Amino acid sequence: MAIRMRRESRRRYHWPELQLNVWIMVVLSGSATCLGIFSWFMAVQAQMHLGTPWLFPYMVVTSALGVFFIFLVLILAARRFLLPGIIIIGSFILFVLWLTGLIETSLQLYGVVGNVNDNCQIYVVENVARGNNMNTLAWLTQSTICNCWKTAFAFELVNTVFYLWMVVMSWQVNRDVY
Numbered sequence: 528m529a530i531r532m533r534r535e536s537r538r539r540y541h542w543p544e545l546q547l548n549v550w551i552m553v554v555l556s557g558s559a560t561c562l563g564i565f566s567w568f569m570a571v572q573a574q575m576h577l578g579t580p581w582l583f584p585y586m587v588v589t590s591a592l593g594v595f596f597i598f599l600v601l602i603l604a605a606r607r608f609l610l611p612g613i614i615i616i617g618s619f620i621l622f623v624l625w626l627t628g629l630i631e632t633s634l635q636l637y638g639v640v641g642n643v644n645d646n647c648q649i650y651v652v653e654n655v656a657r658g659n660n661m662n663t664l665a666w667l668t669q670s671t672i673c674n675c676w677k678t679a680f681a682f683e684l685v686n687t688v689f690y691l692w693m694v695v696m697s698w699q700v701n702r703d704v705y
Contacts, residue, residue, distance in 0.1 A: 554689050557682040558593030564679045582631045589624045611701035622690035629683040647673035
């Protein structure tokens, strides 16, 4: 009686290293930046005894999930277990989360009701304060808040596009396009 040994070979996926590394760096920096901005916005709202809009904790959680996902990708890549299916599902979920945050941020920044951008233009950009006094300090804080809104919007847009790009790239890796 002969014993048959069946050896299954594990399929190897060939990820484009440069594109994957660029993606990791951009998404990690965007997620970390938005995490910091929206955490600071929540701290400002609490300091001023104002209610916290749902967007702030939503983006803190979404950004934290983005950072966690990047670390998961790094761990899986180090163990040579970076499967396209895992990346497609995770990237698609994060794409939807970032797109939702991007839509709400754009409504607050450029919409009819919130319109943070117009308020920044009227009360900050066209109303510069100078000198060593409290008005200048208040103006600098307002300017920082305005710039943080614009930065958050830019990084949300970039992360949304990059998560969509990762879905496409993972699908191509799965089909052995690279």
